[in-house]
Amino acid sequence: MTPPHPSAYPSFPVSRxxxxxxxxxxxxxxxxxxLHPADLVLPMFVKESLTEPSPLGSMPGVLQHTRDxxxxxxxxxxxxxxxxxxxxxxxxxxxxVGTAASEPDxxxxxxxxxxxxEVGDATVLMADLCLDEFTDHGHxxxxxxxxxxxxxxxxxxYAEMALAQAAAGADLLGTSGMMDGQVGHIRGALDGSGNxxxxxxxxxxxxxxxxxxxxxxxxxxALIGDRRTYQQDPANRRESAREVALDLAEGADLVMVKPAMxxxxxxxxxxxxxxxxxxxxxxxxxxxxxxAAAAHGWIDRDRAVLxxxxxxxxxxxxxxxxxxxxxVATKLNAGRQI
Ligand code: PBG
Numbered sequence: 001m002t003p004p005h006p007s008a009y010p011s012f013p014v015s016r017x018x019x020x021x022x023x024x025x026x027x028x029x030x031x032x033x034x035l036h037p038a039d040l041v042l043p044m045f046v047k048e049s050l051t052e053p054s055p056l057g058s059m060p061g062v063l064q065h066t067r068d069x070x071x072x073x074x075x076x077x078x079x080x081x082x083x084x085x086x087x088x089x090x091x092x093x094x095x096x097v098g099t100a101a102s103e104p105d106x107x108x109x110x111x112x113x114x115x116x117x118e119v120g121d122a123t124v125l126m127a128d129l130c131l132d133e134f135t136d137h138g139h140x141x142x143x144x145x146x147x148x149x150x151x152x153x154x155x156x157x158y159a160e161m162a163l164a165q166a167a168a169g170a171d172l173l174g175t176s177g178m179m180d181g182q183v184g185h186i187r188g189a190l191d192g193s194g195n196x197x198x199x200x201x202x203x204x205x206x207x208x209x210x211x212x213x214x215x216x217x218x219x220x221x222a223l224i225g226d227r228r229t230y231q232q233d234p235a236n237r238r239e240s241a242r243e244v245a246l247d248l249a250e251g252a253d254l255v256m257v258k259p260a261m262x263x264x265x266x267x268x269x270x271x272x273x274x275x276x277x278x279x280x281x282x283x284x285x286x287x288x289x290x291x292a293a294a295a296h297g298w299i300d301r302d303r304a305v306l307x308x309x310x311x312x313x314x315x316x317x318x319x320x321x322x323x324x325x326x327x328v329a330t331k332l333n334a335g336r337q338i
Pocket of ligand 1: 128130131132133176177211212213214215227282283284285
């Protein structure tokens with residue numbers, strides 16, 4: 001016997017969610033999440049010894065910049081409407097304590113001053129506040145006699161870095177080193193030196209992630225070993241609530257979860273529990289995965305890029321650090337949404 005067609009039951013199905021998916025304008029009208037250029041922050045690398053910008057093999061489309069090419073790329077990003085720039089510096093000389101990080105003429109501080117003059121009125125200028133790009137051993141802090149990262153000695157260096165970055169014109173300092181007490185110590189140093197308006201963009205929940213792999217090439221990292229004694233274990237979710245609460249108690253102005261895509265549960269928790277802006281960092285390995293798969297023709301690159309960013313917004317980030325910021329902002333301006 002042939003079963004009756006569904007239309008034999010006039011009221012079946014009771015609800016038809018497909019109605020709102022029928023046309024692009026309907027889908028656009030009911031979209032719960034939208035991307036906007038101003039939500040995107042572009043991380044950028046500037047390298048002291050370069051005479052020409054240098055492409056990164058593991059991050060196709062991303063460059064290590066000279067001071068001049070950094071300025072040009074910053075102008076392009078700001079013209080596309082991105083919300084801010086996060087600057088990383090790669091010095092010519094490294095040593096055990098990362099001296100170049102806190103010198104006014106260290107590459108990162110020079111580049112910040114360049115950008116302050118070039119685009120400082122039109123964007124939010126952010127500086128990575130961490131020692132790993134500047135130390136010869138590649139760790140995010142200074143080492144004690146046994147070779148372990150010395151938390152409190154590192155805080156002293158972070159405070160010196162903070163003052164140099166504030167003097168160079170950074171609006172927000174990205175505390176990415178995962179030392180205990182770093183936000184409070186840096187806040188104290190800033191306030192004590194009259195830099196009361198310099199904000200702290202706290203990498204509050206930062207995991208020891210394999211997805212930072214390509215970044216190590218981007219900053220010519222010297223690291224041997226890993227960062228598991230200071231960055232969080234990917235197995236932990238509740239621990240992030242503790243890290244975020246500590247950073248807020250110490251004076252963080254914004255908090256970040258990093259990486260993004262493998263930590264959307266953490267991001268969602270954080271977004272639901274704090275009253276400051278929440279950011280997520282779509283890190284180098286997340287970028288590289290999509291670019292590599294797309295280069296093989298295995299995924300649709302443009303759709304995948306927007307899907308990753310949309311999912312990070314949907315999980316609760318109001319700000320996203322992404323190496324695609326300029327490209328995506330440009331496309332959004334042209335009205336190309338998903
Ligand atoms: C630390 C820092 C790192 C990244 C941003 N800030 C490296 C690390 O913690 O090992 C990684 C960013 C990325 O992978 O895109 N200065």
